[in-house]
Amino acid sequence: MKKVIMKFGGTSVATGEKIKNLARLVADYARQDYTIAIVVSALDGITEQLIEATEKAEKGKADFIHLFKQQILERHFKAAKVAIENKKILKEIQDVIQAIVDELEKVLIGICYLKELTPKSSDYVLSFGERLAAPIVYGALRDVRLKTQYFSGKEAGIVTDSNFGEASPLMDVTTHQLKERIEPLLEDRIIPVVTGFIAATQEGVITTLGRGGSDQTGTILGAALAADEIWIWTDVDGLMTADPRIVPNAKLLHELSYQEAAEMAIFGAKAMHPKALEPAVKSEIPVRIRNVTNPGSPGTLIWKNHVADKAQVVKAVALIGDVAMINVTGSGMVGVPGSYAKILEVLGKNSINVMMISTAVSEANISFIIRRNLLERALSTLEIALLGKNAFTQVSYEDDVCVIATMGAQMKGTKGVASRIFTAVAKRGINVRMIAQGSSELNISFVVKEEDGEETVRAIHEEFELYEN
Numbered sequence: 001m002k003k004v005i006m007k008f009g010g011t012s013v014a015t016g017e018k019i020k021n022l023a024r025l026v027a028d029y030a031r032q033d034y035t036i037a038i039v040v041s042a043l044d045g046i047t048e049q050l051i052e053a054t055e056k057a058e059k060g061k062a063d064f065i066h067l068f069k070q071q072i073l074e075r076h077f078k079a080a081k082v083a084i085e086n087k088k089i090l091k092e093i094q095d096v097i098q099a100i101v102d103e104l105e106k107v108l109i110g111i112c113y114l115k116e117l118t119p120k121s122s123d124y125v126l127s128f129g130e131r132l133a134a135p136i137v138y139g140a141l142r143d144v145r146l147k148t149q150y151f152s153g154k155e156a157g158i159v160t161d162s163n164f165g166e167a168s169p170l171m172d173v174t175t176h177q178l179k180e181r182i183e184p185l186l187e188d189r190i191i192p193v194v195t196g197f198i199a200a201t202q203e204g205v206i207t208t209l210g211r212g213g214s215d216q217t218g219t220i221l222g223a224a225l226a227a228d229e230i231w232i233w234t235d236v237d238g239l240m241t242a243d244p245r246i247v248p249n250a251k252l253l254h255e256l257s258y259q260e261a262a263e264m265a266i267f268g269a270k271a272m273h274p275k276a277l278e279p280a281v282k283s284e285i286p287v288r289i290r291n292v293t294n295p296g297s298p299g300t301l302i303w304k305n306h307v308a309d310k311a312q313v314v315k316a317v318a319l320i321g322d323v324a325m326i327n328v329t330g331s332g333m334v335g336v337p338g339s340y341a342k343i344l345e346v347l348g349k350n351s352i353n354v355m356m357i358s359t360a361v362s363e364a365n366i367s368f369i370i371r372r373n374l375l376e377r378a379l380s381t382l383e384i385a386l387l388g389k390n391a392f393t394q395v396s397y398e399d400d401v402c403v404i405a406t407m408g409a410q411m412k413g414t415k416g417v418a419s420r421i422f423t424a425v426a427k428r429g430i431n432v433r434m435i436a437q438g439s440s441e442l443n444i445s446f447v448v449k450e451e452d453g454e455e456t457v458r459a460i461h462e463e464f465e466l467y468e469n
Contacts, residue, residue, distance in 0.1 A: 003186065004029070005230045007039040007196060007218035012233050012292045013133050014044035016082025022233075023083070023140035025295060026191065030146055035186050037221055039196045040137050041214040042129025043079060046072070047197075054125050057111035065112070069105045073097065076132050083140040093139040097132060104128045119164035123198075123208045127152070130195035130214075138193045149185060150193040153217060154200035157181045160207045167199060167207035169220055171279070174199075178224040186225065194221065212265075212273025219287065223279035230285055231299075232272065233292040238300030239264060241316045241466035246454045249467040253300050253316065261287070261302040263407045263443045264316065272302070313417055314464040315408035319453045323355065324375040324399040325434060327367045328382065330392040334363045339392075346385045352378050356403060356445055358436045367434050369447065375399055401433060402453040405445045406460060412441035422446075424463035430456055 006026065013019050030036060042050075049072070056064050076097045084090040107125055111117055131152055138150035157177025160167035185192050196214025199207050209216050215232060222230040239261075242250040256264070258281045262274040272287065280287050281304075290299035333339040340359070343366060347354060356369040370378055379397060386392040411417050418437070421444060425432060434447040448456050461467065 001033050001035050002229070003035040003225065003227045005037050005039065005218050005222040005225070005227045006233060007215060007231065008041065008137070008233045008292070009214065009235075010041040010044035010046070011235045013040055013042075013079075013137065016079040016136075018292075019079060019083035019136055019140045020143075022137065022292065023144045023146075025233075025292065026141060027144045027146055028295075030189075030191070035189070036191050037182060037186060037225065037227075038137065038141075038191060038193045039214060039218040039221060040130065040133050040193060041196050042133050043075065046075070046129040046132070047126060050126050050129055053108060054111065054117050054122055057108045058115060058117040060112050060115045062109060062112040065105060065108050068108075069101055072104070072132070073101045076101070076136065080136045080139060083136055084143045086143050089139050089142050093135050096135045100128060100132055100135075120205065123164045123167075124206050126208050127195075127198040127206045130197050134193050134195045141191060141193065146191055147189060148191040148193060150195075151181075152195045153198040154204065154206060155181075156192070156194045156221075158199035158217065158220060159202055160199045160209070162201045162205070162207065164207055166210035167201075169199065169209070169216075169279075170202070171220070171223070173202070174220060175224040178221060182221070183225060210275070212276035215272050215276035216279070219276055219279040219285070222285045222287075223283040226283070227285055230280055230287045232287065232289045234289060235291065235293060236289075237291045237294055237297045238289045239316070242457055242461050243319065246319065246457050247461045247467065250461065251467060252297075254298065256300060256302045256315075257409055258302060258304060259442060260315065260407060260409050264318075277302070312464075312466075313408055313410045313414050314406050314421070314460065314466070315410075316406070316466070317457050317460045317464075318405045318407075319457050320355075320403040320405060321450065321453065322372045323369050323401060323403055324372045324397055325367055325369055325401050325447055326375075326378060326382070327365060327394075327396045328386065328392060329365045329394045329396075331364050332392065333366075336363075339363070340366055343382070343386070346381055347378060350377060350381045352381070356434075356436050356447075358434045369401075369403055369434070372399060398433070400450045401447050402450045403445055403447055404453065404456050404460070405443060407443050409442060411444070418444060420463055421460055424459045425456055428452075428455055428459045430459070 080093050134150045141148040159170045159173045182192050196217040218230050239253045240250045244250045265273050284304050286303035288299050288301050352374050354368045359366045382395050430452045432446050437444045
């Protein structure tokens, strides 16, 4: 009997029809004698709506709450009605949804009165997305005659530190509690449905796991319950050599190493965040990315036993848009310890994440990439904190750029890879604005003008023959 943790993302539970499809899919594997535990995300777009609601509530705008409550209620009622045909089960799930939405309303009203949104209360509000999705999935599974039970991450036994918004699991106590609460269900062929993304401190206060949190819930369960595999169900066949919208003949990557998968985190939502992979890496459990609409495809397998094709030096290339490049210059930085640290400290204190850094040995200039929507805040923050000081003389920016990332385990130690990449780009008349490469040599990232981004991806994809034969 194969034990599998199945994680379903927001697009897999976006509508009642998709949840019904999920239930049929799980039932097929249950009939094949698989032992299954399920992790679910919030319905597609709900987390974003909850974030927007917290921002309005913090400003004391209580008049939006009634309409927001009705919208959330109707969305989940509609999904449940389509996903669950049995009237008795449907009524039971609708009552659960009503109670959860009533609780959400009270929390938002409280934030409105206080006009204060703490990381703790933000995590509490964001938890409602998954808490509303799990009962519907549970009801749909019951509707196809499967034995099942649903849990919040807290109820399942996932325990974290109190770093609200980016909590880290305490794996020893989490493993003990998951074994105690979830493993007996699996032995009785009962399918547990666990909310992704959310957990709790040792005191029982709700936390969220941050970016990649639902995937991480899946890998936490996989590690704690000694699963044979962890399946991440999404709406694509797996990870590709490039975005097929840019390169129509891009091909599926059938296997990746854990390290390669971690490097591909920057490639977007279909890849796994390194933090989410960590429990699987430590327990050496294979992770498979699969297509919920094409279950016949084997997907992309991520595991330690991956044997890389030595002929395939570059494995994938991606374009990361919506970024901006900031340059800080100043001759006073040369030879002065802590100059770069000062810049990064200023950005960090203002919650501005630096995606990529490049600097010359002269030490008179540092360039870095941030998300474009943070540009205005970053510029004003840096100008206030740095300009006028002896070390720093100018802060400039470019907001019409994108990042190109190339990845492959065989890039390490292979001579001439960078030369081939930049020669291919130069042949298309494209100028490179900034370059960065880590010591792992698994990834070369560089910056070009946004208008040249797609052509750059195609040039590299063609140079390394990554397309389908």
